[in-house]
Amino acid sequence: MSQIKPDARHVTSATDSAVSVRNVSKVYGDVQALKDLTLDFPRGELTSLLGPSGCGKTTLLKIIAGLLPATSGEVLINGKAVSGPGPDRSFVFQDFALMPWASVIRNVAFGLELRGVAKSEREAVAEKYIAAVGLAGFEQKFPHQLSGGMRQRVGLARALSVNAEVLLLDEPFSAVDEQTRRKFQEDMLELVQKEKKTFIFVTHSIEEAVYVSDQIAILLPRPSRVSEIIRPSSFRDKGVDNIRRDPEYLDIVDGIWASLRSYVE
């Protein structure tokens, strides 16, 4: 298990980072949601933001997405500061955020529709990603005809179809049942390998974070900060079936719980 202490976290050089968060603070009224937070997200890897509720992980994700302005500090995507949402990032929402009046294919193609891509072209792309998330045959269905897990697959396909470099996932599996969740996590690993994108993944599940991540950033509240960055090293290539009983996996899960335990009310 390789743990990088906070003061050593600039070891990864800036060129390797798809996303860099530099000294970001966020204040809501008199509540300090984030304080002087600095964090790098290596290109092509999945980084989890993990922490107890109220640690500002979703706030950080929305700042990276450009949906919330930072009070101070900056977010760099490939070295360029972001000032709002952009085509280089796409977002997967906790509550799916599908348009209930639109079919699956229109939902998935919506990002491209907003960019003015011609209908036949965007539907071809959408069809490809609908199939990629395992929903082939459901193109003409409507969200209310799908289960929660299938709806989130639509949300995932929509985020993939705009071909953004960075995928931001806000607790994407928290609203689906446990078994669907496990399947999702396995699919995520495959997706990260295949898509060569940078994934930023917010979760409050320790097991989920350790299972899917190349890098785990532990965020602690009051004041919100990055307390630890963990990079699991050995179990990623052992296959989806063996990860959960790998000694390193279990050690990391236990270690994280030991450091988070005191923050859980």
Added chain:
Amino acid sequence: MTLFGYKLPALSSLLLWAMVWELVGQLQLTFFVPPFSEVMTTLVSLLPTPAFLQALSVTAAAFGTGVFFAIVIGIPVGILMGKSRILDELLLPWVNIFLSAPLTALVPVLMVLFGFGARTVIITTSLFAIWIIILNARAGVRQINRSLVEMARSFGASPLDAFFKVYFWAALPEILGGVRIGVIRAVKGVIIGQLLISIVGFGALFELYSSKFLMAEFWAVLIVLFGLAFALSEFLAYLEGKVSYYASSRG
């Protein structure tokens, strides 16, 4: 409703009330209530007369125009109020005042301003319908799921795209509910406008029949109007039902 194990068709209770009406009419208790059968015969003979058809077309034109303006102005104003704090604070008190105000009292003022013709009737109709349409569109927009708004932003929707492709549709169930109530109020508006002006459309007919005590004609026209208003409202409720499936699944 079921009776002796048979399922009765909708509105069959009206038959019972028609029978009560017939009975009261046959008893000749008051000249005011002629028998139902007489009213219906009058109705059938009245429908093809030029006077009735002219009243109907004048009224339909005023009603349609009035409702059109109420919808075309009301929905965007309501959506904008739901999205803009400043606009909301500026307009909401007025919308609420006009929603509950006795608009009938305004009609004489409108007559002075816009004359004794179709224009005043159209404006009265719009005034009756528009406020509830605005309020409902506003309520519909305000309850749009926040992540749907963020979704539109994060995928790069322009304000115009967000308005026409997301906000409008997300608020559609409430908007249609507002339009349905607005249209029902517009029926009142068009008739009240015509009655007060009393020289156009059904207003003129009512004026004629009641001043000459032609009660069968009076009731016949009234039944036609009630029927039209009811059919209109049912049609809009049907449309509303078509989109209600997603009102519950928004999220």
